Amino acid sequence: xxxxxxxxxAPDAVxxxxxxxxxxxxxxxxxxxxSAMGRVENALDESIAxxxxxxxxxxxxxxxxxxxxxxxxxxxxxxxxxVAWACGDDDPRAAAGAGASIELMHCxxxxxxDLPCFxxxxxxxxxxxxxxxxxxxxxxxxxxxxxxxxxxxLVRCVSRKPxxxxxxxxxxxxxxxxxxxxxxxxxxxxxxxxxTALYHRAKTGSLFAAATMxxxxxxxxxxxxxxxxxxxxxxxxQVADDIRDVAGNPELLGKPVGRDEALMRPSACRELGLKGAxxxxxxxxxxxxxxxxxxxxxxxxxxxxxxxxxRFLPEDIIRLAA
Amino acid sequence: xxxxxxxxxAPDAVxxxxxxxxxxxxxxxxxxxxSAMGRVENALDESIAxxxxxxxxxxxxxxxxxxxxxxxxxxxxxxxxxVAWACGDDDPRAAAGAGASIELMHCxxxxxxDLPCFxxxxxxxxxxxxxxxxxxxxxxxxxxxxxxxxxxxLVRCVSRKPxxxxxxxxxxxxxxxxxxxxxxxxxxxxxxxxxTALYHRAKTGSLFAAATMxxxxxxxxxxxxxxxxxxxxxxxxQVADDIRDVAGNPELLGKPVGRDEALMRPSACRELGLKGAxxxxxxxxxxxxxxxxxxxxxxxxxxxxxxxxxRFLPEDIIRLAA
Numbered sequence: 001x002x003x004x005x006x007x008x009x010a011p012d013a014v015x016x017x018x019x020x021x022x023x024x025x026x027x028x029x030x031x032x033x034x035s036a037m038g039r040v041e042n043a044l045d046e047s048i049a050x051x052x053x054x055x056x057x058x059x060x061x062x063x064x065x066x067x068x069x070x071x072x073x074x075x076x077x078x079x080x081x082x083v084a085w086a087c088g089d090d091d092p093r094a095a096a097g098a099g100a101s102i103e104l105m106h107c108x109x110x111x112x113x114d115l116p117c118f119x120x121x122x123x124x125x126x127x128x129x130x131x132x133x134x135x136x137x138x139x140x141x142x143x144x145x146x147x148x149x150x151x152x153x154l155v156r157c158v159s160r161k162p163x164x165x166x167x168x169x170x171x172x173x174x175x176x177x178x179x180x181x182x183x184x185x186x187x188x189x190x191x192x193x194x195x196t197a198l199y200h201r202a203k204t205g206s207l208f209a210a211a212t213m214x215x216x217x218x219x220x221x222x223x224x225x226x227x228x229x230x231x232x233x234x235x236x237x238q239v240a241d242d243i244r245d246v247a248g249n250p251e252l253l254g255k256p257v258g259r260d261e262a263l264m265r266p267s268a269c270r271e272l273g274l275k276g277a278x279x280x281x282x283x284x285x286x287x288x289x290x291x292x293x294x295x296x297x298x299x300x301x302x303x304x305x306x307x308x309x310x311r312f313l314p315e316d317i318i319r320l321a322a
Numbered sequence: 323x324x325x326x327x328x329x330x331x332a333p334d335a336v337x338x339x340x341x342x343x344x345x346x347x348x349x350x351x352x353x354x355x356x357s358a359m360g361r362v363e364n365a366l367d368e369s370i371a372x373x374x375x376x377x378x379x380x381x382x383x384x385x386x387x388x389x390x391x392x393x394x395x396x397x398x399x400x401x402x403x404x405v406a407w408a409c410g411d412d413d414p415r416a417a418a419g420a421g422a423s424i425e426l427m428h429c430x431x432x433x434x435x436d437l438p439c440f441x442x443x444x445x446x447x448x449x450x451x452x453x454x455x456x457x458x459x460x461x462x463x464x465x466x467x468x469x470x471x472x473x474x475x476l477v478r479c480v481s482r483k484p485x486x487x488x489x490x491x492x493x494x495x496x497x498x499x500x501x502x503x504x505x506x507x508x509x510x511x512x513x514x515x516x517x518t519a520l521y522h523r524a525k526t527g528s529l530f531a532a533a534t535m536x537x538x539x540x541x542x543x544x545x546x547x548x549x550x551x552x553x554x555x556x557x558x559x560q561v562a563d564d565i566r567d568v569a570g571n572p573e574l575l576g577k578p579v580g581r582d583e584a585l586m587r588p589s590a591c592r593e594l595g596l597k598g599a600x601x602x603x604x605x606x607x608x609x610x611x612x613x614x615x616x617x618x619x620x621x622x623x624x625x626x627x628x629x630x631x632x633r634f635l636p637e638d639i640i641r642l643a644a
Binding site: 060155170 | 382
């Protein structure tokens with residue numbers, strides 16, 4: 001867990017920080033929030049179970065489950081669900097599958113990024129990394145298998161609305177591939193010169209943008225208008241991560257702090273200082289909320305985003321930066 | 323190059339070993355064979371070029387091209403094209419894209435299989451392996467990027483017939499994933515006990531089966547009837563590879579021989595002896611040809627398969643096994 005609690009606030013907690021809203025909205029929000037995490041976990045379990053069928057080597061199956069469960073905050077797939085919900089959610093199964101596809105890509109990238117040839121990390125989500133638990137060969141293969149599984153999940157989840165498949169495969173593919181996707185993001189670390197904005201957009205922003213776009217596409221809405229929202233939330237999330245990397249408590253984060261500095265990675269904190277980075281984070285959140293396109297539940301979605309973003313940083317870090 | 327020359331025979335060479343056929347068929351065959359390799363290379367180039375656009379780190383782009391070009395015999399994508407052609411080929415762009423998708427998956431698996439944690443290979447297709455040329459991090463990322471690119475290629479290539487996308491994504495996904503796909507095949511090497519048939523079917527047969535099925539699906543035919551043909555050609559190809567691994571000339575193969583023995587991999591030669599393995603190879607080829615479903619150019623396809631299979635092994639090995 002990384003300390004985020006996307007959309008799980010009780011309605012009264014929301015009401016304290018947001019403008020007054022009618023009770024029906026808060027009740028809808030409550031219903032949605034209560035079901036979101038369960039829908040994500042079920043969709044992920046269904047994808048893994050499909051891959052575990054005949055022909056899957058037992059240790060590979062075990063390592064895939066180890067990688068995906070238990071998860072972190074599942075912020076990306078819940079963002080997909082939130083956007084699909086805001087867009088009317090006419091096919092909840094498609095929305096859950098789209099979110100699961102994004103999360104599987106995220107898990108795949110974590111396993112590969114943790115490998116000895118990259119971060120050489122020993123802990124992830126509070127337990128040994130996959131290559132330490134299952135060996136490096138299976139860690140490489142788990143990543144490969146989860147990438148493939150992400151696309152298979154899309155086919156299965158849109159079986160009732162097959163016309164949505166093309167957009168979903170394009171969105172997920174673009175956000176993970178060599179052209180500005182998370183693979184490109186990681187590959188920037190292998191370049192002699194790194195352009196910070198491009199690096200962050202690819203490494204983090206791309207998958208967040210895909211989360212919002214895929215949520216819209218899964219609900220039959222035009223995905224392009226939703227790219228900015230995800231991209232800016234992703235950038236804000238990355239800035240918050242940079243800040244926690246410098247100022248955070250390793251026990252809260254579940255992974256070592258100071259990695260960016262140790263690996264000489266681009267960091268908003270190193271470029272702007274702690275105070276500047278916090279100001280940047282706040283600006284990004286406001287811009288993200290302002291970018292939400294017209295949709296059936298735009299008000300609800302604005303509430304959700306504001307509330308979640310207020311929890312990007314622990315109180316003690318905000319005080320530190322004040 | 324691995325010594326195979328799929329469907330590039332001059333018509334007179336075909337006529338010498340096959341039953342007499344009418345000239346129109348041979349002329350069609352000639353036309354098809356003359357264009358097949360070019361269509362594969364163009365489709366691959368289009369996929370790489372799309373990924374190289376804005377946002378791709380330069381060294382990643384270079385490493386992807388290094389991995390995919392120059393290729394081997396492109397036996398899988400040309401098999402896709404041959405099946406699509408046999409089925410009427412009503413959308414040549416879809417067929418070329420389907421073949422390219424399969425070949426990109428094949429290239430991705432080669433890069434990852436060559437990594438130090440697997441085969442630790444230093445040569446591939448006559449030049450240094452990707453991790454030696456570009457470092458291990460980029461080799462991992464090239465594999466990831468090519469897997470994603472394979473699915474993006476499918477979306478692009480079926481833009482005129484979007485209803486075919488679901489079948490194609492399913493076929494390519496299943497053949498590469500954890501449930502009997504090439505990832506499973508490689509993962510069997512990490513298990514304490516390996517079941518040879520399952521291992522070979524996953525590691526080699528699955529992608530060959532996908533090549534024939536994707537060729538059929540790209541041409542609007544039902545893919546399932548085409549699974550056996552690809553599976554058996556794949557198994558024959560693997561048996562031929564086992565035989566070459568034991569008896570072949572390393573200069574002809576472009577990679578070290580004796581790797582299976584050194585790595586204690588399952589091998590038809592170790593199980594059946596050289597003579598038994600050659601008999602198995604011949605039986606598989608006959609069964610493959612007999613499995614070809616009814617389709618507009620079944621006669622032509624039978625000719626192609628028989629001719630190609632006769633070149634699976636160099637003459638000196640066949641003499642050695644006689």
